[in-house]
Amino acid sequence: MYSIGQVANFLGVSRDTLKYYEEKELVKPKRDDVNGYRKYNQFDIHDVITTNFYRELDIEIKKIQDIRQNKSLSELEYVLEEKEDKILEEIKYKKLLLKKIKSVQENCTKIKEHLGKFTIKEMKPLEVKGEITDYTAYNEYEVIRKNTENIKKAVTLTEARRVIYFDDKGIKKDNFIIVKNIEDTEKTPEGKVLSYPKCLYTVIENGRAVHDGKNMDQDVGERLLMFARKNGYELAGIAYINILLTTYNEGLERVFLEMYSPIN
Numbered sequence: 001m002y003s004i005g006q007v008a009n010f011l012g013v014s015r016d017t018l019k020y021y022e023e024k025e026l027v028k029p030k031r032d033d034v035n036g037y038r039k040y041n042q043f044d045i046h047d048v049i050t051t052n053f054y055r056e057l058d059i060e061i062k063k064i065q066d067i068r069q070n071k072s073l074s075e076l077e078y079v080l081e082e083k084e085d086k087i088l089e090e091i092k093y094k095k096l097l098l099k100k101i102k103s104v105q106e107n108c109t110k111i112k113e114h115l116g117k118f119t120i121k122e123m124k125p126l127e128v129k130g131e132i133t134d135y136t137a138y139n140e141y142e143v144i145r146k147n148t149e150n151i152k153k154a155v156t157l158t159e160a161r162r163v164i165y166f167d168d169k170g171i172k173k174d175n176f177i178i179v180k181n182i183e184d185t186e187k188t189p190e191g192k193v194l195s196y197p198k199c200l201y202t203v204i205e206n207g208r209a210v211h212d213g214k215n216m217d218q219d220v221g222e223r224l225l226m227f228a229r230k231n232g233y234e235l236a237g238i239a240y241i242n243i244l245l246t247t248y249n250e251g252l253e254r255v256f257l258e259m260y261s262p263i264n
Helices: 004-011 015-023 042-056 061-069 073-114 142-147 217-230
Strands: 119-132 160-167 170-181 193-206 238-249 252-262
Touching: 004 015, 004 042, 015 042, 042 061, 061 073, 073 193, 073 238, 073 252, 119 142, 119 252, 160 217, 170 217, 193 217, 217 252
Parallel strands: none
Antiparallel strands: 119 170, 119 193, 160 170, 160 238, 193 252, 238 252
């Protein structure tokens, strides 16, 4: 026989937890006739271990009480199947969250390596899934929710691209598309595929915390054309811009963007 303190010690639970289990009649240790102290036998200890397992699965106390009163295994099997489905869904969500974290970490590296610099880089194939008129067209965000990997109910813009059409005189027009990375090479894409093996690539900074929030399109365009002419590149007259990361400086946003401009 063991005291409540001994059980609490070797099972790693608090005395209050054991008293709570007793209050809910999930464990029923006998009392010493002389001093009234609780005495736990091996069956009581097994009850505590089993209850701890159910609680770790986040099964509510009332359901544990029902399981203890039910002679059939079917109720327990049903409860466990429910919990299995929930845990598998949480694992799926955690994997997605880790994928997003990894992506943001990679974006931080891109910013440090490419901010304000031009280099030659491939724009990996993307499948066009939809179009919106602007980042601020919130009533059109249904296409984003349907075609991006969202974290729970969060709407993200990681798969949105601004597309700019330009020539030597400046910007002719722009629009916004929703894309997905083509990861399964055996599956035929349903939508249009964008693929450019050779682009001028750079990372630029925008937002209210920099340049007083002024539009940087003209400045970036001029630097892009200047670099292309200096190095003998013929641009295709189109650029794809993607939001990498948003940080803040004294409450004002700093938005880091990556730009791919295909070379003919």
